[in-house]
Amino acid sequence: MSRFFNSMRDGVGFDLILVGAAMLFLLALAGLPLVYNVLMSFQQVDMFTLGSLIRPFAGFTNYVAVVAQPEFWLVTKNTLIFVFASMAGQFVIGFALAIFFAQNFPGASTIRGLFLVSWVMPGLVVGALWSSILAGDFGVLNFLLRSVGLIEGTIFWKSDPNFALWAVVIANIWLGLAFNMLLLSVGLAAIPRDLYEAAELDGANAFQRFWTITLPMMRSTIGAVMSLGLIGTLQQFDLFPALTEGGPANTSTVAGYWAWQMSFQLYDFAKGATISVMMFVLVLFASVVYVRSTRHEVRG
Amino acid sequence: MTRPYVPWLLLGLALALAAVYLFPLYWMYVTSLKTGSEIFANPPTFWPMAPDPSIYPAVWTRRTMGTFMWNSVLIASGVTAITVVLGTGCAYVLARYRSAWIDFGLFLILMLQVLPASVMITPLFVGFNQIGLLNYPRTAVVLAAAAKAMPFFVVLVRATFMSVPRELEEAALVDGNSRVGAFFSIVLPLARNGILVCAILTFMSAFGEYIYSKSIIQDTSLQPASVGLSGFLGPNSTDWNSIMAYSAIYVTPILAVFVLLQRRIVSGLTSGALK
Numbered sequence: 001m002s003r004f005f006n007s008m009r010d011g012v013g014f015d016l017i018l019v020g021a022a023m024l025f026l027l028a029l030a031g032l033p034l035v036y037n038v039l040m041s042f043q044q045v046d047m048f049t050l051g052s053l054i055r056p057f058a059g060f061t062n063y064v065a066v067v068a069q070p071e072f073w074l075v076t077k078n079t080l081i082f083v084f085a086s087m088a089g090q091f092v093i094g095f096a097l098a099i100f101f102a103q104n105f106p107g108a109s110t111i112r113g114l115f116l117v118s119w120v121m122p123g124l125v126v127g128a129l130w131s132s133i134l135a136g137d138f139g140v141l142n143f144l145l146r147s148v149g150l151i152e153g154t155i156f157w158k159s160d161p162n163f164a165l166w167a168v169v170i171a172n173i174w175l176g177l178a179f180n181m182l183l184l185s186v187g188l189a190a191i192p193r194d195l196y197e198a199a200e201l202d203g204a205n206a207f208q209r210f211w212t213i214t215l216p217m218m219r220s221t222i223g224a225v226m227s228l229g230l231i232g233t234l235q236q237f238d239l240f241p242a243l244t245e246g247g248p249a250n251t252s253t254v255a256g257y258w259a260w261q262m263s264f265q266l267y268d269f270a271k272g273a274t275i276s277v278m279m280f281v282l283v284l285f286a287s288v289v290y291v292r293s294t295r296h297e298v299r300g
Numbered sequence: 301m302t303r304p305y306v307p308w309l310l311l312g313l314a315l316a317l318a319a320v321y322l323f324p325l326y327w328m329y330v331t332s333l334k335t336g337s338e339i340f341a342n343p344p345t346f347w348p349m350a351p352d353p354s355i356y357p358a359v360w361t362r363r364t365m366g367t368f369m370w371n372s373v374l375i376a377s378g379v380t381a382i383t384v385v386l387g388t389g390c391a392y393v394l395a396r397y398r399s400a401w402i403d404f405g406l407f408l409i410l411m412l413q414v415l416p417a418s419v420m421i422t423p424l425f426v427g428f429n430q431i432g433l434l435n436y437p438r439t440a441v442v443l444a445a446a447a448k449a450m451p452f453f454v455v456l457v458r459a460t461f462m463s464v465p466r467e468l469e470e471a472a473l474v475d476g477n478s479r480v481g482a483f484f485s486i487v488l489p490l491a492r493n494g495i496l497v498c499a500i501l502t503f504m505s506a507f508g509e510y511i512y513s514k515s516i517i518q519d520t521s522l523q524p525a526s527v528g529l530s531g532f533l534g535p536n537s538t539d540w541n542s543i544m545a546y547s548a549i550y551v552t553p554i555l556a557v558f559v560l561l562q563r564r565i566v567s568g569l570t571s572g573a574l575k
Contacts, residue, residue, distance in 0.1 A: 019394065022386040025386050026409070030420065036423040040423060040426065051429065053430065104307065105306075105310035108310075110562070115318065117555060121551055122510070124526045124533070125551050140327060182569060182570060237510070242530070256418035276423075283415065283419070287410065
């Protein structure tokens with residue numbers, strides 16, 4: 001017994017307690033629900049069986065029912081558009097800004113830090129801000145686009161089926177841009193300066209230097225940023241209730257919001273769980289890419 | 301080779317870019333100070349004609365923001381406390397050893413980091429319902445949100461612990477300290493700043509938490525500020541100066557802390573986020 005306590009205080013036991021407490025907590029509140037989610041997607045869940053663990057087995061009925069929903073393909077398409085457009089926007093603009101702020105000028109890092117404000121703000125508030133900026137008749141974005149001459153009439157960003165999803169994409173790009181930029185800046189700073197100097201002596205122009213030095217040297221950073229972007233975008237939820245509530249006619253509903261609507265607005269928990277499982281498979285794919293691209297860094 | 305005025309040109313461009321990027325924030329404060337009819341004016345005014353700050357106390361009382369903000373603070377504090385207490389130890393162990401088991405643990409944590417809240421909320425809600433935790437909705441939200449916040453915290457704090465020299469801890473052990481003693485009197489104080497920054501980040505994100513609270517807390521007097529905002533925000537909202545005043549009251553404390561600690565937060569993130 002005293003050996004046991006000694007190990008608590010002075011050996012592996014101490015480490016096991018520290019890591020075990022956190023792991024148990026995560027297992028109970030993230031691992032178990034995940035398994036439970038898969039279980040529910042194969043069960044018949046309604047108001048009467050909500051409180052019990054053993055429910056009628058439903059086989060693949062839930063999956064069939066979800067795919068048979070009239071909005072299923074629309075939501076799938078929206079999810080893909082939302083994810084790829086957001087990622088592309090965040091990455092391209094973020095990369096451009098990262099390169100710009102890697103230049104040597106006074107205040108570069110401070111001003112770059114200010115961009116991160118978007119990242120610490122509550123998602124719902126970001127949604128509220130963009131909701132007013134994107135408003136159709138009095139929104140300031142329409143006004144700016146009109147005065148530059150890009151559009152003539154008024155775009156009803158939030159209620160036009162052609163634009164509703166893009167309204168959320170714009171807000172999401174704004175939200176995630178800064179984090180992308182920050183991570184890419186870290187990667188940029190790690191590239192040795194003398195590579196560029198050598199290339200410059202050899203007569204490589206700025207574009208060639210970017211293409212043959214920056215991009216290859218940043219490969220693992222880019223992989224990690226891309227997969228973090230994918231994960232972050234799939235996690236995005238708050239902007240939807242704030243901006244469009246998935247409407248009009250589901251044209252801006254994505255998988256995550258759809259799953260929530262199923263469970264908490266239609267109280268169809270089985271379908272909500274089923275959509276969640278489908279989405280989780282997608283996330284799993286993204287995280288495998290992420291873990292692979294950070295593996296050698298993780299070992300530190 | 302570089303001309304002397306180039307850095308200043310770049311600085312000007314950087315300020316312009318920052319101004320464009322932070323325009324939504326400016327718009328929030330300006331809109332909150334406008335009168336109802338001025339908000340809908342076309343073309344919009346970029347500075348309120350008659351700034352009216354009385355909207356702030358009005359929104360605070362009309363929307364019972366005191367209760368909402370207090371709940372947000374409670375929930376965020378709970379999440380931060382659980383995350384820091386459990387996450388710090390876990391990060392320390394994961395930073396201290398290298399083995400296949402540690403790699404496996406890290407892999408698990410990275411995996412948990414990616415689970416979307418919208419995927420987790422359905423099973424969490426049904427599970428909480430079964431064990432009766434829904435009767436204590438704020439506790440339920442704290443537990444759920446802490447599990448969501450912890451992986452990111454562990455990954456960041458682990459990077460901090462990696463930068464604490466092993467030799468210092470070993471010297472303490474040689475001098476007769478126990479592992480517990482060395483941890484609390486040597487390693488923790490050295491990693492204090494990093495942990496503090498990560499705790500602040502955790503607090504900030506929990507302060508804006510929405511989906512768990514919206515789904516789990518039905519009682520208005522227990523809801524946090526994010527849910528309170530969603531009560532009068534939607535695709536067809538019209539009460540814009542109240543919404544913006546509410547948002548401004550909600551985010552200004554976060555923004556103030558962020559601007560004050562900007563340098564530390566950014567360096568904490570850059571050292572840990574990619575590793």
